[in-house]
Amino acid sequence: MGKTKSNVVVQIVEAPKAEYVLDLQMADLIDQVVDRVLSSEDHAFEADLGMEKSAMMLAEVMGIAPEFAKWEAIRSAWLRKYMGRKPNANEESAERAWQRLAKRMEKETGLTKPAKPSANAQRVAGKREEEKKALMGMVDSQLEEMLAAYKADDEFAKASKVKAELKRRADENNKADIEYAKELRADIVKRIKFVTDISLLTQIQDVLPELPVDAVV
Numbered sequence: 031m032g033k034t035k036s037n038v039v040v041q042i043v044e045a046p047k048a049e050y051v052l053d054l055q056m057a058d059l060i061d062q063v064v065d066r067v068l069s070s071e072d073h074a075f076e077a078d079l080g081m082e083k084s085a086m087m088l089a090e091v092m093g094i095a096p097e098f099a100k101w102e103a104i105r106s107a108w109l110r111k112y113m114g115r116k117p118n119a120n121e122e123s124a125e126r127a128w129q130r131l132a133k134r135m136e137k138e139t140g141l142t143k144p145a146k147p148s149a150n151a152q153r154v155a156g157k158r159e160e161e162k163k164a165l166m167g168m169v170d171s172q173l174e175e176m177l178a179a180y181k182a183d184d185e186f187a188k189a190s191k192v193k194a195e196l197k198r199r200a201d202e203n204n205k206a207d208i209e210y211a212k213e214l215r216a217d218i219v220k221r222i223k224f225v226t227d228i229s230l231l232t233q234i235q236d237v238l239p240e241l242p243v244d245a246v247v
Contacts, residue, residue: 085135092135098144165195 052060091104105128112124119127136142147155165173173192180189225231 081134085131085138089135089139089141092141098146101144
């Protein structure tokens with residue numbers, strides 16, 4: 031920048047900016063700080079990824095729309111295991127850790143803690159459980175007589191509960207029969223591999239049902 035006065039040019043020169051020269055020790059400390067920050071960022075990413083995976087696994091355990099009792103049972107088990115594996119943890123720190131995990135699960139999946147059922151809802155649920163246990167303790171003939179009586183009195187709601195128990199038993203019996211049939215087939219296949227008597231093999235073939243068309247190669 032120049033100014034003119036009485037035909038004389040005056041040149042104003044700014045002073046050089048002050049500079050601070052770092053010594054080797056300070057430069058080394060700065061290097062260490064940078065390294066620690068980079069390491070912390072890497073660990074933070076790994077920790078965040080681990081929390082995300084943990085939240086997804088917890089959601090899988092919870093299932094879709096878990097009941098309040100199930101949520102609390104899982105929470106209690108998690109807290110016990112957390113404190114058992116972290117000696118310096120207490121109930122408060124474990125609860126804070128659970129809350130962080132639960133919030134991350136909500137963020138990732140939308141799954142939230144279910145509302146605690148009212149006292150009346152708990153009584154109804156308890157009554158239903160007692161009725162279910164009572165039906166499970168009866169033999170089939172008792173259930174069939176009860177079903178007939180309910181139908182005769184047009185008590186369809188009660189009849190439906192009895193029918194549900196009979197269906198449950200039928201499904202269990204069918205499942206047991208299916209599993210037993212699998213075991214028998216596996217045993218027969220193992221044994222028949224050692225049969226060399228053509229006459230016996232022919233007899234076995236004669237008593238077996240014909241293969242379905244789509245099973246013929």
